[in-house]
Amino acid sequence: MIFYIIIGSLFAFLLGYCMGKRQGWKSGYREAEVLMPLKLRQDSLEAGKCVICDENWVKASQCEIFSRGVDTL
Template sequence: MVIYTAVLVIGTFLLGYLIGKKHGWSAGYQAAEVVVPLIMRQQSLETGKCNICDAMWINTPNCESFSRDLDTL
């Protein structure tokens, strides 16, 4: 009887772990879908070139190339 109870408890914890892991992965992907385009756009603006095709789209002198870091705003 003790063995059945132990197996039931371990099985319950395993099931909870698997459900939580699946939920965590799906929530992580949803968060990444929102954040990654913003990060790519920020990096593009900071470097002055497209991160996808490496095309230079801005030519500024060194005195005007300041950081466009959104965290400092």
Template sequence: MLLLGYIWGRRFGIREGKRLGQSQAPLELRRASLERGYCLLCGERPKTAEVYHSSLLML
């Protein structure tokens, strides 16, 4: 019985972790891109000279 609870909890935890990662990854990628001033995927710089720093994002 204990083993069944462990297996169920592990499967549930893995699914929840994947779901959380899929929702968190785009936000983290956008934050890092804004801090560095260019797209981390393609390397393109923004058309404007305005770059957002992490201190401004917390306002």
């Protein structure tokens, strides 16, 4: 009798663990789907090139730099 109680308890804990782990994986994937595009965009903007295809967008030597002082506005 005690043997069945112990086996049943272990089975219940194992079942709860597996269900919780599955729930965690699902919520983790959902969170990654939401945050990954934002992370890729942030990394690309910080690097100045596309993180995925490694294409440079604009070279600093080709850009015209306009500096305005406060008194010109």
